[in-house]
Amino acid sequence: MELLKKLCSIRATSGDESAMTTFMLDHISKNSKDWKVKPEVLHGDGFQDAIVLVFGKPRTAIFAHMDNIGYAVSYKKNLVRIGGPRGESGWKLVGSDSKGEIECTLKVQWLWAAGNKKEELKYRFKRNIDRGTPLSFKPNFRETEKTVQTPYLDNRLGVWNAIQAAKNLENGIIVFSTYEEVGGGSVQFLAKYIQEKYGVKQALISDITLATEAIKPKDGVAISMRDKGVPRQSYLRKIIAIAEENKINYQLEVEDAGGSDGTVLQHAPGVWDWCFIGPPEKNYHSPNEKAWKEDIKAMNDLYEVLMREL
Amino acid sequence: MELLKKLCSIRATSGDESAMTTFMLDHISKNSKDWKVKPEVLHGDGFQDAIVLVFGKPRTAIFAHMDNIGYAVSYKKNLVRIGGPRGESGWKLVGSDSKGEIECTLKVQWLWAAGNKKEELKYRFKRNIDRGTPLSFKPNFRETEKTVQTPYLDNRLGVWNAIQAAKNLENGIIVFSTYEEVGGGSVQFLAKYIQEKYGVKQALISDITLATEAIKPKDGVAISMRDKGVPRQSYLRKIIAIAEENKINYQLEVEDAGGSDGTVLQHAPGVWDWCFIGPPEKNYHSPNEKAWKEDIKAMNDLYEVLMREL
Amino acid sequence: MELLKKLCSIRATSGDESAMTTFMLDHISKNSKDWKVKPEVLHGDGFQDAIVLVFGKPRTAIFAHMDNIGYAVSYKKNLVRIGGPRGESGWKLVGSDSKGEIECTLKVQWLWAAGNKKEELKYRFKRNIDRGTPLSFKPNFRETEKTVQTPYLDNRLGVWNAIQAAKNLENGIIVFSTYEEVGGGSVQFLAKYIQEKYGVKQALISDITLATEAIKPKDGVAISMRDKGVPRQSYLRKIIAIAEENKINYQLEVEDAGGSDGTVLQHAPGVWDWCFIGPPEKNYHSPNEKAWKEDIKAMNDLYEVLMREL
Numbered sequence: 001m002e003l004l005k006k007l008c009s010i011r012a013t014s015g016d017e018s019a020m021t022t023f024m025l026d027h028i029s030k031n032s033k034d035w036k037v038k039p040e041v042l043h044g045d046g047f048q049d050a051i052v053l054v055f056g057k058p059r060t061a062i063f064a065h066m067d068n069i070g071y072a073v074s075y076k077k078n079l080v081r082i083g084g085p086r087g088e089s090g091w092k093l094v095g096s097d098s099k100g101e102i103e104c105t106l107k108v109q110w111l112w113a114a115g116n117k118k119e120e121l122k123y124r125f126k127r128n129i130d131r132g133t134p135l136s137f138k139p140n141f142r143e144t145e146k147t148v149q150t151p152y153l154d155n156r157l158g159v160w161n162a163i164q165a166a167k168n169l170e171n172g173i174i175v176f177s178t179y180e181e182v183g184g185g186s187v188q189f190l191a192k193y194i195q196e197k198y199g200v201k202q203a204l205i206s207d208i209t210l211a212t213e214a215i216k217p218k219d220g221v222a223i224s225m226r227d228k229g230v231p232r233q234s235y236l237r238k239i240i241a242i243a244e245e246n247k248i249n250y251q252l253e254v255e256d257a258g259g260s261d262g263t264v265l266q267h268a269p270g271v272w273d274w275c276f277i278g279p280p281e282k283n284y285h286s287p288n289e290k291a292w293k294e295d296i297k298a299m300n301d302l303y304e305v306l307m308r309e310l
Numbered sequence: 311m312e313l314l315k316k317l318c319s320i321r322a323t324s325g326d327e328s329a330m331t332t333f334m335l336d337h338i339s340k341n342s343k344d345w346k347v348k349p350e351v352l353h354g355d356g357f358q359d360a361i362v363l364v365f366g367k368p369r370t371a372i373f374a375h376m377d378n379i380g381y382a383v384s385y386k387k388n389l390v391r392i393g394g395p396r397g398e399s400g401w402k403l404v405g406s407d408s409k410g411e412i413e414c415t416l417k418v419q420w421l422w423a424a425g426n427k428k429e430e431l432k433y434r435f436k437r438n439i440d441r442g443t444p445l446s447f448k449p450n451f452r453e454t455e456k457t458v459q460t461p462y463l464d465n466r467l468g469v470w471n472a473i474q475a476a477k478n479l480e481n482g483i484i485v486f487s488t489y490e491e492v493g494g495g496s497v498q499f500l501a502k503y504i505q506e507k508y509g510v511k512q513a514l515i516s517d518i519t520l521a522t523e524a525i526k527p528k529d530g531v532a533i534s535m536r537d538k539g540v541p542r543q544s545y546l547r548k549i550i551a552i553a554e555e556n557k558i559n560y561q562l563e564v565e566d567a568g569g570s571d572g573t574v575l576q577h578a579p580g581v582w583d584w585c586f587i588g589p590p591e592k593n594y595h596s597p598n599e600k601a602w603k604e605d606i607k608a609m610n611d612l613y614e615v616l617m618r619e620l
Numbered sequence: 621m622e623l624l625k626k627l628c629s630i631r632a633t634s635g636d637e638s639a640m641t642t643f644m645l646d647h648i649s650k651n652s653k654d655w656k657v658k659p660e661v662l663h664g665d666g667f668q669d670a671i672v673l674v675f676g677k678p679r680t681a682i683f684a685h686m687d688n689i690g691y692a693v694s695y696k697k698n699l700v701r702i703g704g705p706r707g708e709s710g711w712k713l714v715g716s717d718s719k720g721e722i723e724c725t726l727k728v729q730w731l732w733a734a735g736n737k738k739e740e741l742k743y744r745f746k747r748n749i750d751r752g753t754p755l756s757f758k759p760n761f762r763e764t765e766k767t768v769q770t771p772y773l774d775n776r777l778g779v780w781n782a783i784q785a786a787k788n789l790e791n792g793i794i795v796f797s798t799y800e801e802v803g804g805g806s807v808q809f810l811a812k813y814i815q816e817k818y819g820v821k822q823a824l825i826s827d828i829t830l831a832t833e834a835i836k837p838k839d840g841v842a843i844s845m846r847d848k849g850v851p852r853q854s855y856l857r858k859i860i861a862i863a864e865e866n867k868i869n870y871q872l873e874v875e876d877a878g879g880s881d882g883t884v885l886q887h888a889p890g891v892w893d894w895c896f897i898g899p900p901e902k903n904y905h906s907p908n909e910k911a912w913k914e915d916i917k918a919m920n921d922l923y924e925v926l927m928r929e930l
Contacts, residue, residue, distance in 0.1 A: 075834035
């Protein structure tokens with residue numbers, strides 16, 4: 001899990017993902033010679049900071065977003081959210097601006113404004129930080145025999161899962177997307193490109209979901225039957241059947257909120273079947289996201305069979 | 311109205327419309343030989359569960375969505391909404407899962423959670439239902455001399471209206487879309503396909519609106535001047551002029567909320583003029599939707615002249 | 621500023637922009653012969669009421685929306701908003717319907733409905749106005765040595781800024797868009813067209829922002845680092861560097877709400893870098909929008925260098 005640890009330490013708030021792009025291109029370039037099939041690597045002009053890997057004759061695409069949530073400095077000592085991180089006083093944030101490296105502390109306070117309780121996010125630091133500077137959670141990787149806990153399991157674990165799938169992949173596409181945490185911005189054109197060029201119409205969303213009373217850690221990888229978006233149920237039934245046949249430890253999730261790159265695909269002008277598949281984590285969107293290794297293993301196994309059989 | 315009755319009995323919650331697709335393809339195949347022009351029928355791969363009929367040299371497309379609202383089983387005895395159905399204890403719901411046919415009862419209860427009133431939807435049934443199973447309103451078609459009342463007037467009446475229009479249609483397109491009740495998911499690619507292939511830029515949205523204090527049953531078919539979306543007013547004025555000339559009984563609707571396949575067209579990357587035209591109904595999004603035959607007649611008449619003259 | 625005064629007097633609520641289209645086409649036709657490069661003018665079929673000007677070999681496009689906020693007559697004496705205008709009793713509104721010219725007065729009242737305070741917008745006029753009629757703020761242009769105050773600075777000032785940029789433009793595109801105030805409806809297809817035909821991937825959004833405690837009049841043109849949408853930060857940094865080098869008086873804005881044609885580009889299926897750049901104004905979305913000439917000058921200067929250097 002050294003690779004996952006490294007991935008979780010990279011700062012790549014939505015809209016500013018180039019550090020992930022650079023790391024991933026380097027990793028792919030060094031490792032893809034050992035994969036069963038060496039993929040074509042699409043990136044750069046026309047792809048912004050996203051990366052697309054094409055293996056053989058693809059039928060299905062894995063989408064794993066590389067960006068992370070965080071905070072941006074607005075005015076004075078104030079912060080605005082990038083995506084939907086929770087906020088708790090004392091969390092450590094890191095970044096850099098024109099004056100150098102930053103390690104500061106989040107401070108959450110509540111005000112009464114016009115009869116309503118209003119949250120204010122601030123940073124505490126020895127100096128002022130440049131306006132607009134993005135801040136990420138400070139790396140803090142904790143591994144035990146059964147669990148892994150770190151900022152940004154969401155979605156570096158999804159990225160890591162896609163890399164595991166790459167190793168034995170013969171036919172398929174892997175998309176490392178950007179902008180997911182702010183509702184999308186690259187999947188729209190990436191989906192268009194791969195559908196028009198390769199005719200791919202099936203997608204798997206490699207991402208992380210919330211542990212809840214119903215979706216519990218150690219109960220297997222979650223196959224989402226719906227969130228805010230509703231995947232076509234015939235595609236879902238095909239996926240569930242493959243999970244059954246292959247004796248994957250999975251659980252079915254049914255929510256009416258939450259979105260992902262899948263929601264973007266549903267509303268894109270392409271013909272997409274999509275399904276969100278990922279492990280549940282505790283402490284969602286905090287620096288203490290925690291997942292269980294047995295669920296992660298189930299995720300890896302399910303992606304492997306799905307990419308082969310779908 | 312035997313056809314309408316049949317249409318209203320089919321279960322096709324958003325994302326799971328294949329029963330409607332099968333029925334419609336069969337109906338079109340059996341009846342289109344008696345239509346003035348036999349259309350080209352597009353469906354299957356690249357269309358998901360939607361159907362497109364192409365007549366002659368099309369200038370205008372009718373969009374009628376085939377999907378219906380309903381509920382999906384989530385955890386324990388809980389339900390989540392598919393689209394925006396209301397909910398009242400006692401309503402009869404039907405569906406099927408791995409253990410067979412289901413006829414169960416909706417139960418609505420209110421909880422206090424964190425100081426807020428929160429609604430809970432549950433089903434009552436002799437056994438547990440498979441997670442994710444979609445449930446539809448139980449068929450209950452009631453016809454009088456002047457009215458028709460049934461679950462799913464919205465939008466089987468819009469589909470039925472499109473079939474009436476098909477009979478004498480010489481030039482035009484009819485799109486039977488999916489996913490409308492959850493904010494769209496097929497119109498995006500259907501619109502792209504027909505605009506790129508046939509150059510069609512004009513749309514009519516064959517759907518049902520709410521009866522209100524201002525939009526009353528028996529006052530004619532409603533031409534929506536706007537809802538959440540704002541159609542181009544020059545197109546609207548053309549439609550109103552045609553309705554006037556042809557002495558159609560119509561009323562003008564002006565709302566600032568509500569959406570349809572028209573809203574999807576407005577935000578799609580195509581060049582679309584669109585207008586929502588349909589009768590008002592009482593008991594919107596309940597099992598007791600009710601419309602008046604004279605408004606339905608006005609709808610049929612208006613679509614016929616519009617498809618000829620626009 | 622005679623041209624700006626004229627632009628601010630034209631009625632062009634979202635969805636009904638043809639008066640602006642006509643005026644702009646006439647203005648372009650009369651004046652473009654004096655511009656450094658005479659642009660190709662795209663409009664009419666396939667562009668709805670929008671206009672696209674193409675100069676030389678374009679790399680960057682300016683988007684300036686022509687539509688304005690307002691109100692539409694709904695039922696009885698009621699109004700619904702077109703876009704998000706504020707509302708204050710006494711504001712003068714103008715329009716026209718089948719019975720002739722209209723100059724009426726806005727009346728705002730508050731009702732208690734089901735325990736909630738609810739706003740009602742009405743018009744006061746000697747006669748009833750046709751249902752659906754759009755109303756705009758009555759022209760009221762006020763210029764001083766240092767300021768300009770008028771309804772519809774947003775966005776006739778953005779349009780005017782684009783026309784200033786046109787005079788010396790050698791390579792670039794200017795898009796006069798429609799529908800911006802209601803969340804978009806033309807930028808989707810305009811962006812697709814110019815990207816597919818000219819390969820343009822860079823956009824500047826010529827529009828007006830709110831003066832706030834942090835973004836103050838006379839502190840320069842605002843470069844938005846983000847609002848609801850998040851532009852790619854590498855593009856933003858390029859723009860800021862150019863503003864610095866050219867000693868433009870600018871200020872950096874960081875908000876988490878508000879959208880523009882930029883948000884539409886972010887979610888469109890094209891590969892767009894975009895940035896919102898415009899002066900702050902007081903009395904946002906009222907008939908008394910006010911901006912400072914030195915900020916407007918900074919805006920003009922910044923657009924000129926950006927269109928040359930980006």
